[in-house]
Amino acid sequence: MRILIVEDEPTLGQQLKSSLEQNGYAVDLSTDGEDGHFLGSTEEYDAVILDLGLPEIDGLTVLGMWRKEGRNFPVLVLTARDSWSDKVAGLDAGADDYLAKPFQTEELIARLRALIRRASGNASSELVAGNVRLDTRSGRVTLDGEPVKLTAQEYKLLSYLMHHKGKVVSRTELIEHIYDQDFDRDSNTIEVFVTRIRKKLGAHVITTIRGLGYSLDDPDAAPRE
Amino acid sequence: MRILIVEDEPTLGQQLKSSLEQNGYAVDLSTDGEDGHFLGSTEEYDAVILDLGLPEIDGLTVLGMWRKEGRNFPVLVLTARDSWSDKVAGLDAGADDYLAKPFQTEELIARLRALIRRASGNASSELVAGNVRLDTRSGRVTLDGEPVKLTAQEYKLLSYLMHHKGKVVSRTELIEHIYDQDFDRDSNTIEVFVTRIRKKLGAHVITTIRGLGYSLDDPDAAPRE
DNA sequence: GAAAGTGCATGCGTATCCTGATTGTCGAGG
């Protein structure tokens, strides 16, 4: 885990740096807003500790610039000022947490842990097979990055196949998982939807295994010409 | 956005509830740990406000149980005690933010906003999708820069969709997050409000995915079908 | 008490699904 500290008081900055390093973090320290902004824009950090009372550029300004640039690392804001209106401004400017000086180092570290945990918490569960991607959280499918519109049944079928990538899935298994309970077993709906999916995503995505069922293979895993 | 408050002091609890409701949240209120835990385990919340000093079961215990069950909504912890060791314990137990009593209601709401914003992966307090902008701080919505008047429910629905931009949101999910507990699940209210929002903002903002739900797309991110 | 907001019910139009028939492929055996 890599942390950036932007803090103009050298004493406090150094003290924080060594505390965090003792806790296993890699720490970069910047003492003014301009330099700090540059580091945050160019390097990759898991979290940033930002002092509001900076010379030259205000901390809030720096934060706003990062957010405009699309930087979305979690930011913990430090300030000597203790009025709640400042807190509100900081939080609304895009800060994720707030700590008023003076503070206990233990508390800072605990909040940092919580921030990083949460930031990594919403990782999107994405299934990938070749040039097809299916995000189960958002329920959306892309082909070579281009979004593809699937109907409800098409999505269900593709989703099941991608969850069982590489495995041969029989028609009855598909019917059992896509439809509820009693459904006319001898109908060719599955074939119909396989056809439709192939039309939208390309024929190669779903392989037919004659007499057994279908299979969805990842070309990367099994390179074949 | 739907919030759960677990607070044993009835006066404070009610006061918080109405404050949040005035700010457009759907709020469930629980006055003891056991009931609160049950609600948090069974219903869908976007954030939880949890008092540590509860009768029967301790707040920290409740929080720990939720996290063990895999519940990962953001939790804001309240406590009368002001020692930092309690804060550390709370944060390590899985809390995402911390507020010591007494506090300003404005600060609570600001922190709540920040929590929800981060939980949905957004860095800025202003949500943008195409030519529609929604400022969560002021509760204003603009279309091509022109302010648009939305009713309370319309705003709630749009806000939820914008917090989950790109995701396909089912009708039940919308109902669960816009309304509190008891509400008739099978009604066409959602469709009605979708219609009304489309009338005000244009039909293109909300996409219908037949059989699955609705989705709010950013034209920049999704150029063509 | 007027005005605005909310939620339910109705009828309508259409995208989506399923069915059944037809056409197309594969593979074994002559």
Next chain:
DNA sequence: CCTCGACAATCAGGATACGCATGCACTTTC
């Protein structure tokens, strides 16, 4: 190598469930 049977793919038309729009009654707000 050709033929034939079995299985799979495709096509198109009708049925249906789904979502949309509108009107109306109830509630809330000022």
